[in-house]
Amino acid sequence: MPEKRYLFTPGPTPVPPQVLAVLAEPVIHHRGPDFRRIYARCLDRLRDVCRTQHDVLLFTSPGSGAMESAVANLLGPGERALVLSAGNFGERWAELARAYGADVAHEALEWGAVPDADDLRRALDRSGPVKVVFLTHSETSTGVVVDLQSLAAVAKERGALVAVDAVSSVGAVPLETDAWGLDVVATGSQKALMTPPGLAFCAVSPAALAAARVGGGPRYVYDWERTRAAQEALDAPFTPAVSLVGALDVALGLILDEGLEAAFARHARLGRACREGIKAMGLELFSPDDERSAVVTAVRAPDGVDIGEVLLTLRDRHGVQLIGGQGRLKGRIFRIGHIGWFDVFDITTALAAVELVLSEAGADIERGAAVMRALEAYAAPVPV
């Protein structure tokens, strides 16, 4: 077994030591002043990170639970919704909406496509009026980050509520909940927010809350109004994961101390460094080669190599945890995550390890170029 572990997946992501340290503190009661202080600060910081003046609801839950809450609070049986997807997580919106009996128009683009405003316009022409449009900001299964602002504008034009899976994007790439008119932004603790998995969040607009108050399907723990009212009184509706909330508070403090704009620029440079290193090795990108794709870099598996075996060797012999493709992309791509507590040497480590193991597996790749090229690419500033 390797002695060191390198976690380069797009969730869970590495957690800074000062965040881990908080987890080992004694558990405190969730209705006492010690916790309320942390809880209040955390909710404020979540608003800052989501760029909203409105409520960000906190759940003890996986990220998919925040997505489920959007469906459960907004869609009653038979209500019309549109899902625009181009990958595994986009398709989850359709599964969720169907599980709640919604009437789903599902515009499923090819995995890896970059859905744009025209795609959404055409889909809405076909579907007719819908109550909610479900979008995916960062499609973690393909590495694609969409132009969310223009997509949201189309949905708003047509009078729909806009719900966004931003689980892997919040804190990594620009997202403006209020300025872009996003009604629901679902995210989680274990991606760019540098906290272990177990907390999920939903930024909700007043319009979304109003719709939830008079509609939606059965729900209890994920009920928005119950959660909102409890948060307003700083009195969580159910015992929250107090240790994780304490950790999140510290992590959000680190992010906001760096500054969101600086975090976005760092992620853009990390993504660029990763793409340039991959290309320098002679590998082909699966995710788009643009500055927006700063969350995860998806790479086509080179010919003649069993990429599943390569990933196992990376993990089991070298302690380097990358991840393969999901569903129909299994065996065809591998993915390097770079969100949250990452710097350029995480990228060069990932590249060096990939280069080593791929070449040992007999892939036809260029040796010795990737790391230097990544360092150069990282050094160049981000255009403002």
Next chain:
Amino acid sequence: MPEKRYLFTPGPTPVPPQVLAVLAEPVIHHRGPDFRRIYARCLDRLRDVCRTQHDVLLFTSPGSGAMESAVANLLGPGERALVLSAGNFGERWAELARAYGADVAHEALEWGAVPDADDLRRALDRSGPVKVVFLTHSETSTGVVVDLQSLAAVAKERGALVAVDAVSSVGAVPLETDAWGLDVVATGSQKALMTPPGLAFCAVSPAALAAARVGGGPRYVYDWERTRAAQEALDAPFTPAVSLVGALDVALGLILDEGLEAAFARHARLGRACREGIKAMGLELFSPDDERSAVVTAVRAPDGVDIGEVLLTLRDRHGVQLIGGQGRLKGRIFRIGHIGWFDVFDITTALAAVELVLSEAGADIERGAAVMRALEAYAAPVPV
């Protein structure tokens, strides 16, 4: 502010240092072998603690989410269910079932009553056939622990599935999932299982799983079959709270090393020590004065004292966190929890602090007797 904190609430409960230490370890990927080993062991240990050969489903969720999963997986709209309650958490079953559109017969006994087999028989005579009977093993709001075995037997006689809120009882008082024919046992990490809040569990019988496969209401994250199938493959359906699972694994190991029977005996003696100390002070018990009530001791607020103020003084001046009554019991009782990582000196500390602050507040109580009486009561063995 006091320097030390004493957490004497019935959840969250104190977490042993070796469990806290695990939380500070680096986050690992939930699909790698390091986590799978922990996950498999945890699921096995949960089966041992719940005394079942069948599945215990693990959710990243508050305990109420495990309860919600029972409702969502078993009850479709209009399906008939019976809730037998005698406190706040019992009533939650009725709220949950109504939220899912079930046809609920709610037998709501007075808060603090001890529902028995005759109560349930009469309630079922009135309700007619029901698909599910919802019970509360340990009613944390009142300190009552019921004779679950005899209640479950009545429900089984009538052909109903039995779903039990055992959030505060599993690991503290005897509960035999398989031997007593319990179809659903909902519990959480933050009570007798000595782990921070954030994980919840549902032990499910084959009959309950079969019913869920063909029925129930809308659900996704809490879907039993999805969770069961994923656990069978040791491949969590959504990113679990990996840090908390690691902590739980250690905590369950400590519990099983002590032995469940020894843990039950310890809790019985802790409860007895607490009750005897309270009575020695001249205070009146609200929860029953029997060996079964080993989870939380509820005490009537003495006359002429603002118990809310007393609890604030205990907390803010002395760092001793007890808890008051919920709902209609607010201002009328206070509660001392003693589940999980507790020994007799936690009881004597709680008693000494209560004695000090109540006497300062002018309550007419006996000084100097409670601690010694508690130590004596703890020393006596538990009848086999």
